[in-house]
Amino acid sequence: MKGLEIEYSRILTIFSIIDLSSNNFRGEIPKSIEKLNSLRGLNLSHNNLTGHIPTSLGNLKNLESLDLSSNKLVGEIPQQLTNLMFLVVLNLSVNQLVGPIPQGRQFYTFENDSYSGNSALCGIPLSKKCKELQALPPPPTFQQDENSDKSSGFSWQVVVMGYGCGFVFGIVTGYLMFLTRSLEWLMKIVEGKQYKKLKGSKKSAH
Missing domain, CATH: 1.20.5 (Single alpha-helices involved in coiled-coils or other helix-helix interfaces)
Known part of the structure; x- marks a missing residue:
């Protein structure tokens, strides 16, 4: 910063944009990230992050941009992300996410590019439809042994x-x-x- 190399013992909550992309970070995204309540942009793309997308990201009410692409994230996209009313940019591509894409609010504005490279995702805006609920079992017959x-x-x-x-x-x-x-x-x-x-x-x- 201004020609100086500074090491922080902790991430300050006053930061509004964090870009840690294109590194070799491993492990899961910490749930404590919800404490960064002033965050407007978060870029963790092109790393080796694993585990699930933390539901605590839904508490970052001021978040406008979220890029978690090109990692090894698994599981479903948390429904809590629909609480991000100011989210304009979302990129979850090239992961191992599964299940239906959450619907509602800002998620109606995102297109296929936000989810490409996740073959197990389904639902709007993708052309792949989610499987319907399994048919109910047939009613029991009157024949009894x-x-x-x-x-x-x-x-x-x-x-x-x-x-x-x-x-x-x-x-x-x-x-x-x-x-x-x-x-x-x-x-x-x-x-x-x-x-x-x-x-x-x-x-x-x-």
Whole structure:
């Protein structure tokens, strides 16, 4: 800086642009990068960075440019990046990213070049469509084996027992009804005979 070589013990949060591109940096992008809340431009391209894109990048509300191209980043693009309302430039090309591209806000403005070189990415603006959800499994059939009948507590033996009990109950009930009506009929006959005898005795008395 101004002809001087200065070594910083830590990155100052007042920096608005960081360009660490075309080095041989390895490892993952630190999640603590979210502390650089004044950052407007971040360029980490052409390194050997691995791991996932940290979701904490979505907290850099002032970020206007993000270049993570030509690394070895894996996983999906975090949905949190759609929170970057001022993001104008996005380059995630030549990585190993997978899954659907997030939709919404600034992501509607980015074209194919932002995602090229990631064969497993899908969704707008790429021509590769994401696979639809797998079809639901077919509904269970009504055919059940003997084991399933036992596990559900319902089997043909239970049906036979219920049918037999109902049959016996019906016979007993019918017999009682028949016996009751027979007794009523017999009583009527007896009462009729007694009435005739009583009538005959009255005539003889006259």
